[in-house]
Amino acid sequence: MNVVYSRNFLKAVSHLPVQIQEKLDELLAILAEEPFHALLHTKQLAGELRESYSFRVTRDWRVIFEFETRDTIRLVAVGHRKDIYR
Numbered sequence: 001m002n003v004v005y006s007r008n009f010l011k012a013v014s015h016l017p018v019q020i021q022e023k024l025d026e027l028l029a030i031l032a033e034e035p036f037h038a039l040l041h042t043k044q045l046a047g048e049l050r051e052s053y054s055f056r057v058t059r060d061w062r063v064i065f066e067f068e069t070r071d072t073i074r075l076v077a078v079g080h081r082k083d084i085y086r
Contacts, residue, residue, distance in 0.1 A: 001032045002072045009063075009075040016061070016078065024057050024078065031055065031065075035073060049085065052076065 013021060027040060036042045040055035045064070054062045062084050064077040077084055 001035065003028065003032050004068065004072060004074045006074060006076050009077055012078045020057055020061050024061075024063070027055065027057060027063075028075075031073065035065075035067075045085070054084075 030037050030039055042053055042055045045052045045054055052064050052066050054064050056062060060081055062081050066074050066076060068074045
């Protein structure tokens with residue numbers, strides 16, 4: 001699976017705590033192999049974000065991504081769960 005990073009995603013990652021960045025790095029490797037791996041807790045979103053999915057970095061941090069093609073994932077955003085879906 002190819003993983004493409006949006007500019008907003010990369011900018012947001014640079015502002016994350018180092019511990020979250022390290023955990024995210026581990027999970028991105030899993031995402032590239034299996035987007036619906038149980039460790040990711042991947043869910044399809046609803047409403048205006050219904051074309052997107054999210055996965056957990058930790059209990060409080062989430063990543064939003066989309067399937068551009070069958071073989072390509074675009075990482076859209078990363079943030080705290082209280083803020084990311086707004």
